[in-house]
Amino acid sequence: MEFISVLWNYILPFLVLFTLLVFVHEMGHYSVARRNGVRVEIFSIGFGPELFGRDDRWGTRWKFCAIPLGGYVKMFGDADAASRPGEAVQRLTPEQRKVSFYHKSVGQRAAIVFAGPAVNYLFAVLILALLFMTAGQRHTPAVVGAVIPGGAAESAGLRTGDTIVQFAGRNIDRFEEVEQVALLHPGQALRIVVRRDNAERAFRLTPEPRTVRDKHGNTEVYGVLGAVRMVAPVVGRVLENSAAAEAGLMNGDRIVAIDGRPVSTFQEVRTVVMAGPEKRLRLRILRDGRSVGLTVVPKIYSYRDGAGVARTIGRIGIGVAPPPMKRHGPLAAFWAAVGETWSLTVISATAIGQMFTGKRELRDIGGPLRIAEMSGDMAQIGIYAFVWFMAAISLSLCLINLLPVPMLDGGHLLYYGIEAIRGKPLGEKAQEFGFRIGMALVLGLMVVVTWNDLLRLFGAHGS
Missing domain, CATH: 2.30.42.10 (PDZ domain)
Structure with a gap:
């Protein structure tokens, strides 16, 4: 029974989320490749042995594979996983070159590669817009309902009734945005601007670091504002x-x-x-x-x-009681989703940057098991939380894939940018050296996240 519970509550939501996001990402590559006349040979969800699939009339093999932790699109003339030309590419006939990825212009190749992350970003916007049209958007006014005695807000000089208009250089419209900023900056002094008595006042606020342990035993360090939103006593x-x-x-x-x-x-x-x-x-x-x-x-x-x-x-x-929800019409929902996605972009980019600068520990990075845990938790909370989490993960896939690391989409775009400036591709040895570094980084990251997942699974992250 326990296995069935884990399967239903965690593995199934994870597979639904990850499969959909991988499909969206690869569909971006596929669609732009087809539009630019590139023949797509394989569209795969997952890796390893094929479970089932079919061939379409354009010669593309659509298939599901045994390991559902990613996917890929194989284009004709894309010589290998590193997208470098091989001898076979050089021997293509004129007709074959017309549908070869390698023989497209640098702009076309860049567009095909960029399309995957771009569609992940657009997908996040669209599902949030749909959410805001149907269930509504959380919209709590950015008014301080109370200041916690001894907390960060009180130390900074905030008072009950203050309206927060700017925090860490970001214009504020909702209290949820204030909490998002504080969350990612534990122990960091931030500039906060409030409106009090019809005048704006600036303070320095340092969110209090707070270690939180979830029901799975995972610990995270977050910043705590030390103030709460204006909430009715319901x-x-x-x-x-x-x-x-x-x-x-x-x-x-x-x-x-x-x-x-x-x-x-x-x-x-x-x-x-x-x-x-x-x-x-x-x-x-x-x-x-x-x-x-x-x-x-x-x-x-x-x-x-x-x-x-x-x-x-x-x-x-x-x-x-749940925060107030504001439903939007189609156009307003779209623009609200654009704003929300941009907020999530800033949060995600900040978190990624903190990893590189050492402000966030490597042990905070989660892998497939961590995502599966969170997918299940969000699904159990409800469809709103699950869709929101899906948008956040889709956005994270976009940003991570755009990192200028060979083996990732961003690494290919970096090479294409250099090619556009030089008028010719980098030499094969330089490309090979870059891809080896990229592979080492990607494999190293995979080892880290897998190790973190195993530590979390067996409760080795301490008290």
Whole structure:
């Protein structure tokens, strides 16, 4: 039964996500190759032995292979996996050269190679646009609902009611964007601009590093803002066997007062509850338009903060209601998706850059097992989270493939750029040397991510 659960909850969502994204990527190469008159011999999803396939009327073999961890398009005249000419290419007839990849202009070859990552990017935009048209876009105003005592926001000088207009050089429209920026910059001093009393003020804010462990035992270090969005005190969920469940709180209840004192934000509720473990609290709530009185006793919860200091707080076991969603029409959804994709691009590019500069550890890089875990987790949360994750992975595939590393699309584009400037390709020895370096880098990365996955799988990443 456990195997069936893993298969259904993790392996199947991963295969759906990865197969679709690989198909989209390779379809980009295929479509532009065909448009430029190149004969495509093989369109493969996966590597290794063929499981099944068929030949179309243009002579392309479409097939699924046994190892579903990638795919490729083999074009006529693309001599080998490194896209370098071989002796066979030099002996092609004039008719064959018309449909040969190698004999196309440098601009055509660059367009064919660039099309794969470009379609991954466009796919991310399109599925987000569809999401924003149907389910809507999370849209919480960038207003500080509360400042956590002792947190990064308080240390920087932020106050409740501040409207954040810029953070780390990025214009801000939604609170979700603020959280995204903080997330990727733990321990880094960032410029933040807020609007307060009709005037803009600038501060330096350093997101607090916070180590988070997920249910699979994986640990990640994120930046914490130390401030929360303006959230109404509406109960979004009630945990089983919690103090709230025992008191009779229900989803949709709006807490309007605690011990006779009015509350207007969820953070006010949280502050009172955290400060009163095992203290009887009298709640006044609105339920279906009726005023109801309840008594709840927060349970004791002990933990260690980021500095390792033991702390004890009260908990009643409720969560906030989902953030407000804003549905868009087709055109507005498209432009919202473009903006969201650009935000994800900045986040992904920042993360990749941090890997190269040492600001993010190599152990943070995940491989297929990590992606499978996250695919399953997102699928279990719901279709919204899964589609969002798919867009993020599609975008990551685009950016990684565009890195100027031989063996990747970006490496080919680098060579084509040099060829366009020189008027002729690099010498065969120079290309071979570059491809060997590229292969070493790609294989090294594969070893690192596989090792990280195995460490996560067997819980060797420590406490």
